[in-house]
Amino acid sequence: MADSKTILVTGGAGYLGSILVPALLDAGHTVTVLDSFLFRQAPLAHVCAHPNFDIVRGDARSEEMLRPLIKNADVVIPLAALVGAPLCDADTLAAASTxxxxxxTLVRLLSKDQRIMMPVTNSGYGIGEKGKFCTEDTPLRPISLYGRTKVEAEAAVLERGNAISFRLATVFGMAPRMRIDLLVNDFVHRAVHDRAIVLFEPHFKRNYIHIRxxxxxxxxxxxxxxxxxxxxxxxxxSDANLSKWELCEVIVRHLPKFVFMEAPIGEDPDKRDYIVSNERxxxxGYAPAFSLDDGIRELIKGYRMLRNGRYGNV
Incomplete structure (x- = not known):
């Protein structure tokens, strides 16, 4: 195990933070979370009893807010973000500023010996070449505002140095702060509750990874x-560079009544289509511990609890 570190996690109450923060605490680190609690949830309630955990309510864009918090941090993990193309398109100013x-701002404020570990998205690869794996040396061609802002942030962090960036595949799995809109999570939710899905451009491929x-x-x-x-x-x-159609074929193994078909007209607003190499x-020495099948089984259990029916009559 690494030496115990003092870690600041911005946006630490989000989908990833709600899994990562407890894992950091379990590994013996001291963690402070800065979060605006935009989604009005309390996904870190279960770690408030931990003596090495602290939480600050505030905006990760505020220099005033950040200055005292970064003073003692060995490592900063900037998770605060508007994640996903639709959310960024709905508020372009907030997307760019967050x-x-x-x-x-963090890059400017941190001393050279403070470390940054940053998640970005492999959606920066945009539309890949047929049959050709995207490696970390593949030119970045983001096709959404979300992809562009993350690519620009990553460039600044790596240029500053003393940093690692993780280009994440499409994440899936249950978390205390749940996101049903992510592709695998969404498809399994529909398979459980609607038992059917209509696919736009089902041949588009991408890569997947479990949140844990x-x-x-x-x-x-x-x-x-x-x-x-x-x-x-x-x-x-690495065994899950799958098209949307292939993903549905995996889901139907777990939910045999699930029906999926291709839409005769229309297109997917999310044009991402690429396969990714995780060799680096x-x-x-890193290897994933959770398969796509593991995640689907977990989501099926989770969706027996979660029904996203706030606006329905039944």
Whole structure:
């Protein structure tokens, strides 16, 4: 295990933070979370009893807020972001100021010996070449505002140095702060509750990773920071570069009544289509522990609890 670190996690009450923060505490680190609690949930209630945990309510874009919090931090993990193309398109100013500008502020405020570990998205690859794996050296061609802001933030962090960036595949799995809108989570939710889905452009491919494996990648990076520093790493399941159609074929093995079909007209507003190589991080000794099937089984159980029916009559 790495030496115990003092870690500041901005946006630590989000989907990833709600899994990563308890994992960091369990590994013996001291963690402060800065979060605006935009989604009005309390996903870190279960770690408030931990003596090495603290929480601050506030905006990760505020320099005033950040200055006292970064003073004692060995490592900063900037999770605060508007995640996903639709959310960013709905509020372009907030997307740019949170996803990019808040990270630029951190880069400016942190001393050279403070470390940054940052999640970005492999959606920066945009539309890949047919049959060709995207590696960390593949040119970045983001096709959404979300992708562009994350690519710009990553460039600033890696240029500053003493940093690691993780280019995450599409994340899936249950978390205390749940996101039903992510592709695997969404498809399984529909399979459980609607038993049917209509696919737009079902041949579009992408890579997937379990949320707990994302947390494990951060712990892995903390343990091996000196050997991994100043490079980006793709983080995904190497056996799960799947099209939307192939993903549905996996889901139907678990839910045989699930029906899926291709839409005769229309298109997917999310044009991402690529396959990804995760060889660089695997070469450092990292291997995912959760398969796509594990995640689907977990989500099916989770959706017996969660019914996103706030606006329905039944």
């Amino acid at each position: 996803n990019r500008d808040a990270v630029l 494996d994302v947390a494990r990648a951060f712990l892995h990076g903390l343990d091996r920071f000196e050997t991994m520093r100043d490079r980006p790493y793709n983080v995904g399941l 991080i695997e070469a450092t």
